[in-house]
Amino acid sequence: MEANPIVLDDAAGDVVVVVVEGEHDIYTAPTLRERLDEAIGRGGGVVVDLTGATFVDSSVLGALLDARRRALEAGQGFVVSVGASVEPGVQRILDITGLVPVLPVVNDRAAAIETARVNGNGSGG
Amino acid sequence: MTAAPDVHLTMPARPEGVAVVRQALAGMADALAFEAAVLADMKMAVSEACTNVVVHAYDGDQGTLEVDMLADENGLTIRVRDHGTGIRPEAARSRDVPALGLGLPLIAALSDAFTLQGSAGQGTEVRMTFHYARDSDPAEENPVPGTLGDDGRWAPGARRETSAG
Numbered sequence: 001m002e003a004n005p006i007v008l009d010d011a012a013g014d015v016v017v018v019v020v021e022g023e024h025d026i027y028t029a030p031t032l033r034e035r036l037d038e039a040i041g042r043g044g045g046v047v048v049d050l051t052g053a054t055f056v057d058s059s060v061l062g063a064l065l066d067a068r069r070r071a072l073e074a075g076q077g078f079v080v081s082v083g084a085s086v087e088p089g090v091q092r093i094l095d096i097t098g099l100v101p102v103l104p105v106v107n108d109r110a111a112a113i114e115t116a117r118v119n120g121n122g123s124g125g
Numbered sequence: 126m127t128a129a130p131d132v133h134l135t136m137p138a139r140p141e142g143v144a145v146v147r148q149a150l151a152g153m154a155d156a157l158a159f160e161a162a163v164l165a166d167m168k169m170a171v172s173e174a175c176t177n178v179v180v181h182a183y184d185g186d187q188g189t190l191e192v193d194m195l196a197d198e199n200g201l202t203i204r205v206r207d208h209g210t211g212i213r214p215e216a217a218r219s220r221d222v223p224a225l226g227l228g229l230p231l232i233a234a235l236s237d238a239f240t241l242q243g244s245a246g247q248g249t250e251v252r253m254t255f256h257y258a259r260d261s262d263p264a265e266e267n268p269v270p271g272t273l274g275d276d277g278r279w280a281p282g283a284r285r286e287t288s289a290g
Contacts, residue, residue, distance in 0.1 A: 023147070026176045027140035055147070057172045058227040062279075065225070069277030088165035096234050096264045097227065098285050102273045 004028055006035045015045035015077070015113045015120075020060075021052035023089075029059035036067035045077035045116030049109050055089035061097065068103060077120030080105045081112035131195050138183060138190040138207060143175045146192050150203070153194050157201060158257055166235040166263075167201070167255045173228040174205035174251040182209030182249065200237065200256040211245040226281040227269065234264040 004022030011017075016039040024032060039046045048064060050056065064080065071078040080103045082090065094100050106112045132153055136142045147168050154164045171192070178190045191206040229251075233239050236253040243249030274280040 023144060025140075025143050025172055026179055027143060055168065055172075057169065057176065058225050058231060059176060061227065062225045065273065065277070065279055072277060088162055089168060092162075092165055092235075093169060093231070096231070096269050098269075098272060 006032055008035060008039055009049075010042070012047075012113045013044075015047055015116045016042050017047045017049050017109065017113065019049045019052065020056075023055040024053060024060045025055070025057045026059040029063050032060060032063045033066070036063060040067060040071050040074065040076060043074075043076065045079075045113070045120040046071050047109065047112045047116050048078075048080045049082075049112070050080060050086075050090055051083035051109065053090050054087045056093060058093070061093065061099065064103065065099075071120075075120060077116035077118065079103070079112040079116040079119070081109045082107055084108075132193065134190075134192040136190050138179050138188045138209075140179055142190055143172055143179065146175050146190075147172055149192070150194065153196070153201065157196055159201075159255070160258055163255055163257070163259060167203070167253075170232045170235040170253050170255075171203055171205065173231045174203075174253065177228045177251070178205060178207040178209070178249075182207035184210055200254055202252060202254045204250055204252045206248060206250045208248040211243050211247060211249060225271075225279045227271070227279070230267075230269045230271070230281070233267040234269050237263055 004024060007019050009017040009019050018035050018039050020032065046067065068078040082105060084107055094105055106115065132149060134146060134149060136145065150168055150171055154167065175190060175192065182188055188207060188209055193204040195202045229241065232251060232253060237256045237259065238254040240252045271279060271281040272283045272285040274283065
């Protein structure tokens, strides 16, 4: 049993959800980058679900921003989702870096999937 | 308030050690009366300081990460120290390891007091103090500079547009 799992959930079909749970930092960031690469490689929208994450640092933000850039360049939607209540170890770094509106971060996985679907499909040109 | 022992950690400067430091910090904070929000900031700031050591201090060579935690009546002071090549934040940004240059700005924003000491070849020491309770949010006094550029890359020094005006 992995203590801090990062798994892909493709139940939504054309949008892949990268489910990130537990604490993530410089040690797990390379694994996160691999999973994000895999998700982008599937060609559809990408949602990173941090609902189960309890801590993320700037290494994780770096991985998310790189993935976001590559997804958008490829015409794929990219959205981060969190739960209705967010762990301070996740919310705080998103708040003070001002990344909530730009990543973007939304408080609902289903809404994130829909946004990633709409923003993708090459519709953004 | 229960007196907490001073804690001194020395370990190899490797990525897997950062979580160990966070766990020790959480244990230390349990013995003290920290607000949850301060503890969260402490874990984040100390992680960033340790990550700087792991990623930048030894230029690929082996080295040690030293962390001291010293409690007094006002709060907890944490020193994160290495014996590496010294402070080179700009050089670090251009290296192979992806870095946003956010480490020190985050530490400044999350801690109630913060100093950085070091010189080339003498190693670096980051010293952070966290008060048990806060009158104000340090992130408002020391906001993290930077924003996401139009190219999708983090621009560390860029001014962020705020609705506050």
